[in-house]
Amino acid sequence: MWVRLMRQWARYRTVFKVIFFTVLGLGIYLGMSPTPPPATAGWHSYFYHAGGLFACTVLNFLAFPRWYWWVRGLLMFMVGVAVEYVQSFHPTRSADITDIYANTAGVVVGLVMVWLFQLWRGSRRPAQ
Template sequence: MRTRIAWAVVYVTALNVAAWFSLETPAELLTWAHMVQADKVEHLLAFFAATLLAIPLLGRWVSPGILAIILLNAGLVVELMQAFDPGRNADIADFAFDQFGVALGWLAAIPLRRWLGRPRSADVDPVRGS
């Protein structure tokens, strides 16, 4: 388990380093005023919702950690694709808020998975207790 966590940390760190060098974000976009715009909240909420839905729905087949990494990759791919569109800009801050959304969604999905995994009272056999 520790090895998986260590490799996940290494991978996410490498992903952030790649994003930092790939996404040319002007310094004026890294100001506090730019960080509190509605666009950033939309990124956070979109990836929060995607993670919160993906983990309970797909968690039976794919581990939550892998799903989180897939969503992190999706966030970076979206930002890299925007770099090729003249009307858009690839913003490292957007990617950061994507990551916050994935992290918050992952944390919120932990109790949700436990709650969804519990047997309902109708599913419990009163004679056997299960």
Template sequence: MSSQFLNLFAPERRGLWRALLALLLITVTWLALSPAPPRTVDTGWDKSNHALAFAALAFAAVWALWPRPRQWPALAAALLVYGGAIELAQSFVPSRSADWLDLLANGLGIAVGLAAASPIAGLAARRP
């Protein structure tokens, strides 16, 4: 892999990843709690929406906060709690409902995001 690509994941870039993570958290929260989210950001299947959102959150969170794989269980737990909080909050939003299968899709997305980050983390750790 090119060093330019790996530079995207260097510790000096952590501020950019944190900004991206904050933007993703705001966007996902807004989409999840909006009574009528825009259809333009819908994949057509609710579970894939959840999986994609949480894959992006997990991937960004690795580089923003938890770049070491041994820290990833805490990351996964934090994102699952966030997903559970969203589901609970949705039960109070008109035209929305809580669905625990959404939490399962969130977990799958987290696993995908961490799996995508894993080979990059390995290469970045070996970098001089």
């Protein structure tokens, strides 16, 4: 069954790439648009930041599984910082260091989930 799952994953790698770039593009568009999302106060804002970059980190792994973990983490961190940087130029948006902390938390949790999956996958490989 494990071999079958890995074959399906490899078969749909292009689909994961399309989903990753779609989610990444949507996040960048929403993050850099002049109007903020409807719920920007309280924990909702931190959930948007952490959840979005968590999803991008996991989708990044599904689309590009051979990348080093630090490359994946650095690229996702840079996306979060770039969004905050652009937000600092919009008069209706504001850049905040706590948003960068939330972005970083989402990336770190995503990297930990990927690492746990790889650890689990390594222990489940059939003996050759």
